[in-house]
Amino acid sequence: MMELGELKYEGKGKRLYSTDIPGELIQQFKNDATAFDGKKHDVIAGKGELNCAISSFFFEHLQAAGVHSHMIARVGSDTMRVHELKMIPVEVVVRNVAAGSICKRLGLDEGLPLERPLTELFYKSDPLGDPMINTEHAQLFGWASEREIVHMRQMARKVNTVLIDLLKSAGIQLIDFKLEFGHLGNDIVLGDEVTPDGCRLWDIDTGNRLDKDRFRRDLGGLSEAYTEVANRLHINLEYKG
Numbered sequence: 001m002m003e004l005g006e007l008k009y010e011g012k013g014k015r016l017y018s019t020d021i022p023g024e025l026i027q028q029f030k031n032d033a034t035a036f037d038g039k040k041h042d043v044i045a046g047k048g049e050l051n052c053a054i055s056s057f058f059f060e061h062l063q064a065a066g067v068h069s070h071m072i073a074r075v076g077s078d079t080m081r082v083h084e085l086k087m088i089p090v091e092v093v094v095r096n097v098a099a100g101s102i103c104k105r106l107g108l109d110e111g112l113p114l115e116r117p118l119t120e121l122f123y124k125s126d127p128l129g130d131p132m133i134n135t136e137h138a139q140l141f142g143w144a145s146e147r148e149i150v151h152m153r154q155m156a157r158k159v160n161t162v163l164i165d166l167l168k169s170a171g172i173q174l175i176d177f178k179l180e181f182g183h184l185g186n187d188i189v190l191g192d193e194v195t196p197d198g199c200r201l202w203d204i205d206t207g208n209r210l211d212k213d214r215f216r217r218d219l220g221g222l223s224e225a226y227t228e229v230a231n232r233l234h235i236n237l238e239y240k241g
């Protein structure tokens with residue numbers, strides 16, 4: 001068991017603890033599942049470990065492809081050591097196929113393939129329910145400069161191509177996902193997590209949902225679906241240290 005320092009931050013899906021090294025934190029993945037701005041909540045045994053394993057796997061592959069993240073290393077079954085970032089309060093969503101909020105907003109059918117990947121920006125604010133914004137809002141309110149938004153969108157598109165390829169080899173279609181970024185010195189790197197909590201993943205053949213929509217829509221079998229994603233990607237779920 002890893003020694004955890006002071007709890008610095010607790011979100012819906014993760015906790016961040018201080019460590020004895022300045023600028024480094026421990027990120028712990030919780031078993032809590034939430035949806036609809038936290039109005040729906042449940043605890044799902046094993047989810048924290050699954051998400052930690054899956055996010056570590058994606059961060060390692062992204063690093064190899066030149067996309068840096070806050071992860072330093074996985075250090076426990078549900079914990080990773082990370083760089084402390086100055087978070088940018090703008091979420092970047094990438095969509096390959098219409099699903100979720102864009103269907104409601106624009107009256108699209110779920111499953112409509114998009115001609116090219118679409119990026120969208122949302123202001124990270126729980127009380128406001130993460131409203132959609134554009135680059136001008138981010139600039140005007142000082143959340144990110146135009147250059148930083150361009151850079152985050154570029155990184156998000158690169159993440160998309162890396163994840164599409166990885167998942168395709170596992171028979172999974174990447175529908176959409178959400179990323180968060182932060183400042184690390186003079187760089188902007190990926191923060192937060194890349195897990196089925198923040199992606200839509202459909203079985204290529206059956207369209208079966210292998211992501212958090214199972215929880216949002218009361219389909220059941222969430223941990224079984226996440227385990228399936230991990231197994232198909234040949235992720236070793238036994239953390240041995």
Ligand code: UDP
Pocket residue numbers: 093099100101102130176177178197198199200212
């Ligand atoms: N997403 C997320 N956190 C959020 C909002 C969205 O992780 O606060 C993810 C979500 O899981 C999906 C993608 O971003 O993979 C696009 O979500 P969408 O805008 O369709 O909103 P939702 O349908 O989740 O309300």
